Amino acid sequence: MALLAALAGGPALAADSAMAERTQACTACHGPQGRAGPDGYYPRLAGKPAGYLYNQLRNFKDGRRHYTLMEGLLAPLSDDYLREMAAYFSSLTPPYPRPLPSAANPAELARGRTLALRGDAALQLPACVQCHGEKLTGVLPATPGLLGLPRDYLNAQLGGWQTGQRHAQAPDCMAAIARRLTPQDVNAVALWLAAQPVPNPANAADSRQPRTTGQLPLPLCGSAP
Template identity: 60%
Template sequence: MAQPVQAGRVDDLRDRVLACTACHGKEGRATPQGYFPRIAGKPAGYLYNQLLNFRDGRRSYPQMSYLLEHLTDAYLQDIAQHFASLQLAYAPPLAAQAPPQELERGRLLVRQGDAGRDIPACVDCHGASLMGAAPWLPGLLGLSRDYVGSQLGAWQTGQRHAQPPDCMAAVARKLSLQDVRAVAAWLAAQPVPAGAAPAQQLPATLPLRCGGLPGAGAVQ
């Protein structure tokens, strides 16, 4: 689990993460118009896991891998904690970029899943507010449609991995292309309520075992 940045290093770290904000936006807040995801306010454990995944080759993006390849675990923990501590307002979402029937399909998958295809609802892990849970689960709101769709596609094709068992890959591979488009469009159209933040504890049980969530319970 990520540890707090040591006293006296906060100002120095702000300068050191300028390479991050060049893509992820000022203070890591990004915007709904861009491709790069918001990292400000995401749970520290989630951010740390993703930094490890890029550095160690489980996620593929050359610019990220190049920036991280020589950084230590402790340094990555500091970066994760820094961005997790930034609780900043979200920009309003773009207007919905899909027809009503596609948005409804996305809403149902996010809120209810599809029991007939053994697809759990997104809210089962990411919370009813879809803002995630500390320390490991990310929020799904405030992200662009293109980013959400591309990440689900990366899990489907094996371009993105997590520590085994890779629960997101298992879920993503059950989704059709139409499902991915619908989920991405619906999530991107949802506003983030003022003051919304990740829950302070993980769900008691999860629908699948996830290797990137140490200590999280799961349905057997």
């Protein structure tokens, strides 16, 4: 009946309804409409740049990211189907929940804010905003936003970059950046990012914001960040 109702609403609505049914294996973990799972480890898919989502699906399929369930689900899917999935989730815009109150101490939050907005020249760490957008909501076509993600997920992903459990096509700039972070800095930037509200609208920027004087040169990154 749901599909018949969608067909009555026109081809676009029918296509969205069909894709919603076809991606139930995704939303079982990543939440309805890809809003994020309830446990902090299954990130939001909705509204992420389609290029980023496609790259991550390929990374799981090609062995650059490791999670047995994802690898098994994606193994039989064609490249065209991965692009369809990425475009579908990218088109969804359910509201973001408010961030949970942070229990971090002021010094941790201050350090996290510095790393996110200004970086650390002494450690050769560019600011997060230099690649992930001035509002930290991502940059088209393939750089994700960092706001609206739980601290545990951010910690896990930075740890994955540091240990080689997660990597991108060469040159792998995120791996190089993550390995310059101390455990304390990983925790600080994850705490600060997770405590920030997501702006409305939360659209990814159309292009990278111009760097301001004093920021570090951006690293050269591969095609699958």
